Amino acid sequence: MSSFFGNHLRLSLFGQSHGEAIGMTMDGFPAGMTIDLRRLEEEMARRAPGQSRLTTSRKEPDQPEFLSGVLNGVTTGQPLCAIIRNTNTRSQDYGSGVDLVRPGHADYTGHIRYGGFEDWRGGGHFSGRLTAPLVVAGTLCRQWLEAQGVEILCHIQRLGRVEDASLMDADLPVDGAELRSQALPVLRSELAAAMEAEILAARSASDSVGGVLECMVTGLPAGLGAPFFDSVESVLSHLMFAIPAVKGVAFGEGFGFAALRGSEANDAFRMSDRGTVTATNHAGGINGGISNGMPVIFRCVVRATPSIALAQQTISLREGKNAELSVHGRHDPCILPRAVPVVEAMTAIGLMELWKERAAWVR
Numbered sequence: 001m002s003s004f005f006g007n008h009l010r011l012s013l014f015g016q017s018h019g020e021a022i023g024m025t026m027d028g029f030p031a032g033m034t035i036d037l038r039r040l041e042e043e044m045a046r047r048a049p050g051q052s053r054l055t056t057s058r059k060e061p062d063q064p065e066f067l068s069g070v071l072n073g074v075t076t077g078q079p080l081c082a083i084i085r086n087t088n089t090r091s092q093d094y095g096s097g098v099d100l101v102r103p104g105h106a107d108y109t110g111h112i113r114y115g116g117f118e119d120w121r122g123g124g125h126f127s128g129r130l131t132a133p134l135v136v137a138g139t140l141c142r143q144w145l146e147a148q149g150v151e152i153l154c155h156i157q158r159l160g161r162v163e164d165a166s167l168m169d170a171d172l173p174v175d176g177a178e179l180r181s182q183a184l185p186v187l188r189s190e191l192a193a194a195m196e197a198e199i200l201a202a203r204s205a206s207d208s209v210g211g212v213l214e215c216m217v218t219g220l221p222a223g224l225g226a227p228f229f230d231s232v233e234s235v236l237s238h239l240m241f242a243i244p245a246v247k248g249v250a251f252g253e254g255f256g257f258a259a260l261r262g263s264e265a266n267d268a269f270r271m272s273d274r275g276t277v278t279a280t281n282h283a284g285g286i287n288g289g290i291s292n293g294m295p296v297i298f299r300c301v302v303r304a305t306p307s308i309a310l311a312q313q314t315i316s317l318r319e320g321k322n323a324e325l326s327v328h329g330r331h332d333p334c335i336l337p338r339a340v341p342v343v344e345a346m347t348a349i350g351l352m353e354l355w356k357e358r359a360a361w362v363r
């Protein structure tokens, strides 16, 4: 089954972009947490389309409704179900039934997998819209984790040709709240204008642009993660690859490890007033699949949006012939700004699963 995640926090995702509603159920979420509704609204707004001229003009309020698991604003510990009604759907943007399959999108593979019975409207179950309920689930997990001292932040490390600084540079001061308030969250704020120009240039060329998101978790205790299959890297990358358009994930130095000798790659252990630390953090806070107490740092590559107005070669499923397609619906010229809160939310879901796994195991 593909729409379930987790063994200790059981999350399921349902709905299609242009169906009645999208939503999630989460089983195993702790009782007694007063949901911070203002924060939830903020996170939903960060992911929602139509927030700035850099995203699609499609406007969706993305208001979650809790159907169960919450009483008087407090979690009950019972299965938590939230839905978001779809209000802004224009299936004519996508024609009637899948015919010309969008290169780079899931139209062709979804059609093959589900034998033509798939809900194709607006990308159906493959749409980026399905990340809205994931942000609901992730924001609740994040609030719970923050109460344990865990902070998650993410920035756009690269957009097209513009590269921001990296969180791997240890001495960088980072203000999570400040990052969250930016339309294009970057560490070197002077780069936001150049990134914006990349997005606008791609859009005016009827094209799209991709990049890299970098995420950091601080305050995570040592000892989370269970090798082999539930290593911190396995769990987080499982969730990252579930985000539509994520094409690569790397922890710490990632592929940069290829060029480092052991003496350069190893992080020396030291005793400090904070307890055991490492002098460097090439490993991105994880050894042997288990958190070592240092910041967990990873990057995700996000491809350029598949739906573009530029003419492209494809096939007609109905006619079984080669064809040409330009996509004219309301699409993001760049997915990155809206994917930032999704990466943070998915990180929180994964960490909560690992936290609960450890709690179940430690006697």
Ligand SMILES: Cc1cc2nc3c(=O)[nH]c(=O)nc-3n(C[C@H](O)[C@H](O)[C@H](O)COP(=O)(O)O)c2cc1C
Binding pocket: 056, 104, 105, 106, 123, 126, 127, 128, 129, 131, 243, 244, 245, 246, 303, 305, 306, 307, 308, 330, 331, 332, 335, 338, 339, 342
């Ligand atoms: C927040 C978000 C918004 C997205 N918006 C669009 C969009 O407007 N148009 C589009 O073609 N793809 C969009 N995508 C990406 C597609 O859903 C994705 O590329 C497609 O499902 C194929 O999956 P894959 O890229 O993982 O192979 C978005 C993804 C995310 C995470």
